[in-house]
Each structure stands twice: as structure tokens, then as C-alpha cells.
Amino acid sequence: MRTTDVDTSDDDRPRTPVRRVVIAGGGTAGWMAAAGISKLLGKTLEIILVESEEIGTVGVGEATIPTLVTFHRALDIAEQEFMSAVQGTIKLGISFENWLERGHRYIHSFGVNGKDHWSAGFQHFWLRGRAGGLASGYEDYCVELQAALQDRFGHLPRNGINYAYHMDASHYARFLRRFSEANGVKRVEGKIVEVGVGDDGDICNLRLEDGTDIRGDFFVDCTGFRALLIGKALNVGYEDWSHWLFNDSALATQTTAVRDAVPYTRAIAGTAGWQWRIPLQHRVGNGIVYASRYITDDEARHEFLSSLEGEIIKDPWPVRFRPGRRMKCWHRNCVALGLAGSFIEPLESTTIHLIQRGIMHLLQLFPQVVTPAAIAQYNAQLAEELVHVRDFVVMHYHLTHRRDTPYWRAIAQMDIPGTLQHRIDLFRETGSVFHVPGELFGANSWIQVMMGQGVMPERYHPTADAMSEDGLGRFLDDIRTNVLSTAGTLPPHMDYMRSYAPAGKP
Numbered sequence: 362m363r364t365t366d367v368d369t370s371d372d373d374r375p376r377t378p379v380r381r382v383v384i385a386g387g388g389t390a391g392w393m394a395a396a397g398i399s400k401l402l403g404k405t406l407e408i409i410l411v412e413s414e415e416i417g418t419v420g421v422g423e424a425t426i427p428t429l430v431t432f433h434r435a436l437d438i439a440e441q442e443f444m445s446a447v448q449g450t451i452k453l454g455i456s457f458e459n460w461l462e463r464g465h466r467y468i469h470s471f472g473v474n475g476k477d478h479w480s481a482g483f484q485h486f487w488l489r490g491r492a493g494g495l496a497s498g499y500e501d502y503c504v505e506l507q508a509a510l511q512d513r514f515g516h517l518p519r520n521g522i523n524y525a526y527h528m529d530a531s532h533y534a535r536f537l538r539r540f541s542e543a544n545g546v547k548r549v550e551g552k553i554v555e556v557g558v559g560d561d562g563d564i565c566n567l568r569l570e571d572g573t574d575i576r577g578d579f580f581v582d583c584t585g586f587r588a589l590l591i592g593k594a595l596n597v598g599y600e601d602w603s604h605w606l607f608n609d610s611a612l613a614t615q616t617t618a619v620r621d622a623v624p625y626t627r628a629i630a631g632t633a634g635w636q637w638r639i640p641l642q643h644r645v646g647n648g649i650v651y652a653s654r655y656i657t658d659d660e661a662r663h664e665f666l667s668s669l670e671g672e673i674i675k676d677p678w679p680v681r682f683r684p685g686r687r688m689k690c691w692h693r694n695c696v697a698l699g700l701a702g703s704f705i706e707p708l709e710s711t712t713i714h715l716i717q718r719g720i721m722h723l724l725q726l727f728p729q730v731v732t733p734a735a736i737a738q739y740n741a742q743l744a745e746e747l748v749h750v751r752d753f754v755v756m757h758y759h760l761t762h763r764r765d766t767p768y769w770r771a772i773a774q775m776d777i778p779g780t781l782q783h784r785i786d787l788f789r790e791t792g793s794v795f796h797v798p799g800e801l802f803g804a805n806s807w808i809q810v811m812m813g814q815g816v817m818p819e820r821y822h823p824t825a826d827a828m829s830e831d832g833l834g835r836f837l838d839d840i841r842t843n844v845l846s847t848a849g850t851l852p853p854h855m856d857y858m859r860s861y862a863p864a865g866k867p
Contacts, residue, residue: 377563377694379728380406383577385553385567385590387412389530390699390716391583392537393432397720398581399544400436402727408545411567411575413552423639423646424452424626424710425525427471428801432717438540444862446536447528448642450622451854453509455709457813459630462762467813468625469709471523472505473805475840481822484808485792486833488821495834499812501841506809507848509625514858515851525710527626527639527646549575553584556594563694564590579731581723582697586704591687591697598688605755606684607655607772608634608706612662613648613678616671621855628708630761631664632656633768637707642855642864644674650706655768682706686747691739694731696723703747708757711750714801718746742799749800752781753807760785760814785816792818 382398384391387410395410402408433443443449454470461467475483483502490496500506505523508514516522542548551569559565567575582590591597603609622640629636634651649665656664662677686703690696698719705711722742726735759777763769788794788811794804828836851857 377578378730379578379694381577382406382408382579382581383567383575384408384410384581384583386410386583386585386701387538387548388534388583388585388699389537389713390585390701391581392534392541393713393716394581394583394698394720395541395546396436396537396544397432397724398727399541399546401724403544403546407547408541409547409549409575409577410541411549411551411553411569413550415552423530423641424455424527424637424707425713426452426710426801427523427525428714428717429525432721436540441862443536444526444528444858445865447526447532448644448864449526449528449862450641450858451514451624452525452527452626452710453505453514453523453624455626455628456509457628457630457757457810459763460628460635460757460761461813461815463765467809468500468506468509469806469809469813470503470506470509470625471525472503473523473803474499474506474808475502475837478824481824482792482794482804482808484818485821485825486828486836488792488818489825490833490837493830493833495830496837497841499809502837502844503805504844504847507844508851509623511848511851512621512623512854513848513851514624514854517847524624527622527641529641549573551575553589556590558594564594578694579728580695582695582701583699585700586682588687588697588701590695591690591692591701595692595695597692597697599683600685600688601683602685602705602751603683605751605775605777606706607652607758607768608650608684609682610653610658610661611648611650611680611682612665613646613680614669614676615674616645616647616669617674618643618645619671621853622858624854626710629668630763632660632766634661635708636665636668642858645671648707650708652768655766655771686744689736689740690719690743691723691736693736696739702743705747705750705754708754709750709802711754711801715747715750718801719743746799746801748778748780749797749802752778752784753802753810755781756785756810757814760811760816762815785811788818789816790819792821 384394391410399408454468456468458466477483487496553567554570555568557566564580580590627638633656636649639646649661651661682704684704687697690702699716722739726739728735755777758772794807796804
């Protein structure tokens, strides 16, 4: 990012050295922050996390994306130990059902289809092959996608398969708590009743219900939608994206498993929103995300409960939210992570990723003293990444043929961000996609979703015509044969999990 893209207008007051970091709130965001900061800087900082057992967490974030594998490797977290602790399964992608139209299904996988040429992506060669009857379905050229369709998984040499996790979020927080405390993090039990702001405008302390004051030099707001620090104390505004993302409500519950877990998340479009199915080793996480202006809470509850399999373990609990982002995720001596900083609905399982990105950017810019330049750079990076994720999620709604309910008809009529319209037009007109460094979703993700939602390019790159018909046929056949062979040799997903990382006790 160019330096001219960032705002360095914060004040130039004297700076206090950062020696004590206070994390407000636990849950996934708080304990991920504690784990990351303590692993890298635990020997140089005092780190305190404040949370209350009385305050529940949203607790629905159980599906992840492959960046969490990278995060764990950076922290030297042993995968088998982690997966056993969270009773986890493998995720190779997301099955989108009823999104283009009722009865239609496609999978957005974490893999890469085919092989690219430096001048053109594989999709161009596939498009020419498809036109000439030489290519089969696009899903036949991706190992992860084929493995998902066959309910198979196994680790491959040289990290040859991309994957993420399904996990129990409450177990994950406890796992990270043990990890963080081993690295020196001190946990304080207590409910925050007041956030102290000094004369200079910085946060100086947290007052707990029992009268205890927790002082600090730097604060991380992980208080969820309440945003006690960044929102209520520092008055940082919130940009509402509900004109693009209509859903504002959710119900979540857990059910017993009635079959072996599949290695993908299910996202099932419904009357006025969609439902998720996240299979763990011991149970299934379920939820419905919906727009309250198009369906009542009672109607959504009935639609949700009538579709569930297995016995309900926990009464469904409601979640209200407003899609959007904090105008600044870092303001003065406070950084907001997780729901305190932004919320884009969980359609592409990006919530935990955005927490992780916020932590990684913070660690890269971690201040000896808080400076305007670091704040500006952090906010610019996060803002750009959030817009990218927002556009990718909005695309799923925009590219639909459904007109069967008022919800879907309203979505069809909404304007979309210009940044998204450009990507769709480019792919439709030329078959090309682009990737800006730092963006989460790569070219293959855009291609899989756009084609899965019915966008087929009008033309392909002329490079594909430079290959002879026989050469193109052999090229496509070799890739397909290798993909199908590799996927077919993988063991059944749950057979592998029972051997590799059987679910441990909570």
C-alpha cells in the first residue's frame, strides 16, 4: 500500500512505552490475541486478559479457512493435539445449496483447478476444451474439490492438499487459554463496568464489578458486539453495510450426529437467508442466518427447527447483528478485534480469519510506543481486506437466479459495490480474474463461485488457441486423471480422523 493511501492525522502527544497489554474479553478473539501476542512478545510484555464467566460469547464460529492452519504453524501449535481438543474435523470447502436456484449445488473448495500459464489461468484452457468437447466438469480438475465430493481426506506430501478445520469454538478458547497461560498470560475473572479514559484521550484502566482497576498501556477490545472500549469509551463510529448484506439475525444450536462428518461446511439457502451445517466428530453445529424484515423470528425458527437432523443438544440461542465495520479498528491505544471491529456474516467462514489478520498486522506493527503512522497503516490494511471480503460475500447474493420470495427479489434489485461489479464484468467479458496482494480470496475462489453461480465467460484468452487440439486434450486429460487418482487414494474422511486425531474430552 502506498503511503499516500493512509491517514496519519492522529495527534502528536507524548507517547507512553507499551509494557502492559490488557485484553478485554475472552472467547475466540481474546484468546487468539493472547496466544499470538504471548508467543511472540510474552518475554517482553506483561499480558493480562479480563473475562467474566457470567458473560457468554456468540459461540457460533466453528468453521474456518486454511489461513488458520498457517496461524497455528506460526505459533508452533501441534495439529493433532489441537484437533483432538476441539473435537475437530477437516474442511475442504463449502457446499452451496439452493443458491443459484432451488435444487442446485456447487462446492467452493480450497484447492486450485488445473495448471495456469503465465499469460492466462487454467480456466481459459478449460473453456476452450469445453467448447470443443474435450473437457469434463470444472470440478474434475481440483483435488480438494474431488476429495470433498467423495468424502475423503488425508495429508499429502509437501502440503499437497489445502484444508481448514471444523471445531468446537468453546473448546478452542479453552485450548488457547492453556497455551497462553503457559506463555505467561495472566487471566483475571471479572465483569467490566467502566472503561477509564485519561485526560489525553487514551484508555488508562478497566474498572471491574468488584472495584478492581486493571491498568494498562495498550488495550485490545474483544468485547464482541458491545465494543465497550473502541465504541462506547472511544466513540469510534461504525459503517453499516446492511444495504448490501440484508441479514441481521441468527439462531444457532447443536444436534447429535446421525452420520459420519463430511469434510465440508454446508450453506443451504432458504426463504429469507440461509442455514449452516458444520459437522464435528461428536455433534453438528447448526444455524440459520436471516433478514428480520423479510421473515419473522417465529417463521425463521420454524423453518430452522423443522430442517434439523438428530436430537437438539442445546436450546437455540438468538444473535442480532449489524453487518459493517468500525471506522477505525485501531484508535489511540486500543485495537478492536473480532465482533468489536467488524462483522461480515459467516457465509464464507471469514470471522476467525479476520481476527487472525488483525492479530498478525498488530504483531507486525506492534509499538514500543503508539505512533500515528502505525495506527494509520494498520487501519488502511484492515479496511482494504474487509472490503475485499465484503465484496466476495455480497457476490453470492447478487449472482442468483432466485426470485421465489420477496427476500430474493429484493436482493436481485439492489445495487452492488463498484469494486465487485468490475470483477464480475471482467470475468464475464474476458474470463480473467485478478488478485491484489494481501487479499484473502485467490483467483480460483472467484472463478469457482462465479461459475458455480452461473457466470460463464463469453470468451477465453487467445493463448489457449495456440495449443493444438490434441495437445489440449492430453493436457486436460493428464490433469483430470491425476486429480481423480489422487483423490481416490485418500481414505474416508472420518476413518482418517479417528486414527489421526480422535476427539478428546472437553
